[in-house]
Amino acid sequence: MNSTLLLLPILIPLAAAVIVLGIRRFSTAAGAVALIFTALNLAVTLRLFGQEAYFTGGSAGFGIDFILRLYHFNSLILAAVAFFGFLIALYCQRFLKEKAYAGRFYVYMLASIFCVNGAVLSDNLILFLFFWEGLLITLYTMIALGRAEAYKTAIKAFIIVGVSDLCLMAGLGLTAAIAGTTTLSQIHLALTPASCAACILLIIGAIAKSGSAPFHTWIPDAAVDAPLPFMAFMPASLEKLLGIYFLIRITLDMFAVVPHSSISTLLMSVGAVTIIVAVMMALIQKDYKRLLAYHAVSQVGYMVLGIGTALPIGILGGIFHMLNNSLYKAGLFLTAGAVERQAATTDLARLGGLRRNMPVTCVCFLVTACAISGVPPFNGFFSKELVYAAALERGRIFYLAAVTGSLFTALSFLKLGHAVFFGALPQERQAAKEAPASMLLPMIVIASLCVVLGLGNKSAVEQILAPILSAGAVGHSGGHGMLVLITVAVLVIAVLSHLRQAKIQGGGLKAAAYIYQAPILATIFRWAQRRFFDPYYVVAKILRAGAWILYGCDRLVNWFSDGAVVGVARISGSVIRKAHDGNYATYVAWVLAGTALVVILFITRG
Amino acid sequence: MQANLVINVIILMALIGAGLWAIMTRSLIRSAIALALTSSVLTMVMFRFNSWLAAVFELSVCAGLISVVFISTISLTEPLSPQEVLKHMRDRLARFAFLPILILVVGFALSLLKVSYNLPLPPAALEQDARNVLWYGRELDLLGQVIILISGVFGVIILFRQMRRRS
Amino acid sequence: MVSFFILVPFLCVLLLNLPWGNLARRLALWVGLGLTAGQAAVSACALAGWIDLRAIPVSPFFKYDLALDTLSIVLLLCSALVFGVALLLSRPLVSQGEQRFNFVCLLLLMLAGTNAVALVRDVFSLYVFIEAVSIVSFILISFNKDQDAFEGAFKYIVLSSMATVLMVLSISLLVLVAGTTSFDGVRAAVAASRHAGVVLGAIGLFLCGLFIKGGLMPFHGWLPDAYTCALNPVSVCLAGIGTKAVGVYTLIRLAYFVFGIDAAVSQAFLLVGAFSIVAGSLAALNQTDYKRLLAYSSISQVGYIILGLGAGTGLGLAAAAFHFFNHAVFKTLLFVNAGALEQKTGLRDMRKLGGLSARMPLTGFSSLIGALSAAGVPPLSGFWSKLLIIIALIGAGYHGYALVAVLASVLTLAYMLAWQRNIFFGPLAAGLENIEEAGWEISGSALLLAVILIGVGIAFPLYLCKLIW
Secondary structure: OEOHHHHHHHHHHHHHHHHHHHOOOOHHHHHHHHHHHHHHHHHHHHHHOOOOEEEEEEEEEOOEEEEEEEOHHHHHHHHHHHHHHHHHHHHHHHHOOOOOOHHHHHHHHHHHHHHHHHHHHEOEHHHHHHHHHHHHHHHHHHHHOOOOOHHHHHHHHHHHHHHHHHHHHHHHHHHHHHHOOOEHHHOOEOOOHHHHHHHHHHHHHHHHHHOOOOOOOHHHHHHHHOOHHHHHHHHHHHHHHHHHHHHHHHHHHHEOOOOOOHHHHHHHHHHHHHHHHHHHHHHOOOEHHHHHHHHHHHHHHHHHHHHHOOOHHHHHHHHHHHHHHHHHHHHHHHHHHHHHHHHOOOEHHHOOOOOOOOHHHHHHHHHHHHHHHOOOOOHHHHHHHHHHHHHHHHOHHHHHHHHHHHHHHHHHHHHHHHHHHOOOOOHHHOOOOOOOHHHHHHHHHHHHHHHHHHHOHHHHHHHHHHHHOOOOOOOOOOOOHHHHHHHHHHHHHHHHHHHHHHHHHOOHHHOOHHHHOOHHHHHHHHHHHOOOOOHHHHHHHHHHHHHHHHHHHHHHHHHHHHHHHHHHHHHHHHHHHHHOOOOHHHHHHHHHHHHHHHHHHHHHHO | OHHHHHHHHHHHHHHHHHHHHHHHOOOHHHHHHHHHHHHHHHHHHHHHOOOHHHHHHHHHHHHHHHHHHHHHHHHHOOOOOHHHHHHHHHHHHHHHOHHHHHHHHHHHHHHHHOOOOOOOOOOOHHHOOHHHHHHHHOHHHHHHHHHHHHHHHHHHHHHHHHHHHHO | OOOHHHHHHHHHHHHHOOOOOHHHHHHHHHHHHHHHHHHHHHHHHHHHOOOOHHHOOOOHHHOOOEOOOHHHHHHHHHHHHHHHHHHHHHHHHOOOHHHHHHHHHHHHHHHHHHHHHHHEOEHHHHHHHHHHHHHHHHHHHHHHOOHHHHHHHHHHHHHHHHHHHHHHHHHHHHHHHHOOOEHHHHHHHHHHOOOOHHHHHHHHHHHHHHHHHHOOOOOOOOHHHHHHHOOHHHHHHHHHHHHHHHHHHHHHHHHHHHHOOOHHHHHHHHHHHHHHHHHHHHHHHOOOEHHHHHHHHHHHHHHHHHHHHHOOOHHHHHHHHHHHHHHHHHHHHHHHHHHHHHHHHOOOEHHHOOOOOOOOHHHHHHHHHHHHHHHOOOOOHHHHHHHHHHHHHHHOOOHHHHHHHHHHHHHHHHHHHHHHHHHOOOOOOOOOOOOOOOOHHHHHHHHHHHHHHHHHHHOHHHHHHHHOO
16 A cells, blocks of 8 residues: 555644744734644544555665555654643643743644654665654754753753764664665665674664663753753653654564574663663752653663563553653653643752642552552552563573662652652642643543553454563463562552651651662762763763863963963063174174184084 | 295285284274275285275275275264273174184185186186276266265265364 | 176276266166166076077177176175165165265175175186175265264274284185185195195184174174165175175185085084074163174074085085075165164154054065064064975075074064164154155165065076076
């Protein structure tokens, strides 16, 4: 099937972006246009869902062909992107109402949808790269919209993602060279050393886009600096969808990554480290959005771990977790936005007891928090169980990491919920009211989808996800009884620990303090807080030191040329000038000395 | 022979004395006069060596013309006070103190180097008539000398006019 | 025909001094200008190869022992240019009629002398004409009729007489060895007994005498005073051609065509040249009197010429001759500008000047061209000659001296830009609001010289082809 319909998911956001660009000064109109077009986009992608189609446009030579390909997997991603786009647009109608940058935000948001749709649909490596890099620009501009100092974070994000995109670019070039084609769907490479290098380069690009460690450090900064809808939109959903989508394409289609291969182990290690590191950092955060941002990173670890196992069940778990995570993470960020807007702060120390003032938000938060913590029967539980099963099959250590991550996730969400919605309401937050309906609606939709996907997990996995894997051989989706028991036990431990510590410490906020105040961990946490583990920070330090050294060299050269040389010239010049005392006898003496020297030179040389 | 040698030695002593006077005297005018005297003595030496044409030239140009130029130039300059003169004397001594050392060094260097002086010397053109040489061999030099003379005349004209205007 | 270069100016002086009354007074300047223009035209044609001066028949009465080659023609051309400009300058700058007449006569005598220096083929005749030029120079320097001028002239006389002593001593030694004073005889004798101490000493003495005449460091004591104290037209012809003809041209001539370049000569040239370049530039950098700056710059530029000679190759010779020409043009140009400045402002201290480009645009522009050419900025002609000198040095294996030449050109640029910035750029200095552009004689000749610098710089390849012989 060769369908021009495939152009619509690309053209609709593009047209919308152009239109909104024209009317960006009128934020209400811009919002309305964005809402209409995202709805249209959602309708089109739902229409395309589950179909298979090709679209072949022109060719620009050099292997740059305009080929779009739609099949089961990316139709799912398209639909998800469109869904989140619509919800965020709806949410923004009120959230951005008073913001000066609202119009521009819609432009960048639509441009991002355009890029993601293009990247997901394109079946040509160069075309893919074009759309992929376009996302880098919207990422930068959206972060820069935030607070006055946001541009620093924007630059940080730009550099981190940009560097990893350079790796991706190199990987794409290498892949195309090895495969001899630039058509994505025709690339199926065995893992030779060369293609292994290409694969690793591509994986770097993919996991950096999805925000995995060690490329994640800009996300917590952006959580504070960037506009909130951006957090719910880009790191929480769009970039996860795109990054994980591409990671799966890499491991599943483009390269034959098999279990027990080194790449598989590498991916799993990255996933496990990401889970642990990010969740530990989340544990000590005292800011709503920053805490969520670390979880956005941590959850990527589960997906990478699941996909890294290269087992069908693990990949399935990864994809499922990707969808679930997008849902509940977006939902959580939206609740954060609601709290920020209504209570005017996201500092956990100054929040509390909001369950009475904002009951709907509270409920939505509880549902999504349960989902992320893996409480049955919410959706997070089921996808995590799939990942656990796969991880256990590959090695106990990975399973242990995943479960530990789960424990800390539960602990930090208990802390978060306790600090925001329970406990005593601070005096200055008495006036906080429930968020407006257009902000509540997306949260409610997301929360209910979490429940629906949890309850209907079996059919969701079998009908929506299983077709992605051509093998389709998935044994079970509920997990072993043993694993379920362990999960539940972990959750119970978390709750008990929280209750006890909350009583001891006298508040939800410090309920997890005993962990990060443990002897060795405390030091590590202190270093982490001082950014010693942030590659960007470290590299920036090194560069600054290098720049300082170069500056010193420059000063030295400058001193030499401006000071020393000029000084020597001046001093010797004045010596020469002093020597010319105007007395002819002096000059006669010079002449005599010079003549003697020359004559001696002549006679000795001859 | 003996008388000749005595006369030669006397003349050379006079030459050295006149030269020393020219260098060491405090007054510029006297120095210029001493210079003229040196030239005159040199003329005598040339006469004694049968170079009468050179002698005439030496007497006319060096002792005569150049001295006139010197003296007229010097007479235009401001005389120095005695203290200044004394200072300049000391100054000059200090400046040329290195000269004896230099001469010693150069002489020592030359003696060390075993410079060869034994050259096949061509016979000097003594037998040629001086007038012949001057007019047929060195006519260009004559032209040069005439140019020098004329410029000297211009110099005297200019400087004397200057003096007349001053007085 | 060749002897006319000497005889015509000489006879002109004689004719002008016949009792013509007022007519000669009025005509003298124009006669001189016509003479220099004619010489410039003839020598330029000869340089371009359009006429062959040696082929024109003359009566045997005027046939002296003279010879002409490209090097001589370069000197003839330069002297015609510089003396023409000096004559032109004397119209506004030597105001009194009687004085101007004497001045013109002296310049014509000097022209005859320099032309003779360019043409003679005899060591003793060379000495005689060097002296002739020097004596005219003494008188011209003291022309200014004040204390400073006499002092400058006196220093020149003292050091010049030392040079005379050295040269005469050298000539007598050479006569002892060669029995003749003609270039050919001396060359043969020197070649025959190359390593005899007497010959080597004679060569060394002669070169030292010429170093004094050419004002190379450390033989230069007379030069800054003489250049600075003299009248501006005198400075122009001294700096442009006078001392270069008697000191530098003669060095080229004797070293390359009579004595021959060997290791010792080369070494002496390189040492003296490099020392002159560096010390001259450094001294120029610290001057506040702009004429003195130009005087030291002259020492440094002559150092370049000598350094090129020291390479000892044909290219070195060509480069030295080219730089000789360029130096004659741009140093004349800069001294013409100095004359304009001194006439209009009456100041010689650069610290009191500034921003004069606004008031004297032609002078400012031509001075910029001259300064950049002196500093060796492409595409002006000074760049090419310095480049050739450096290439010649590298080709001859003197890398260290090539480096000195390159680095010192930075110093040159520094003091030339200091000259330009302090006098012409920046805000107009106080008290200079009513300055006007100099008269047509001065600014016209400055423009002519600037055009020559630009034109030669652009047409350089052609010139190089002509110069390689």
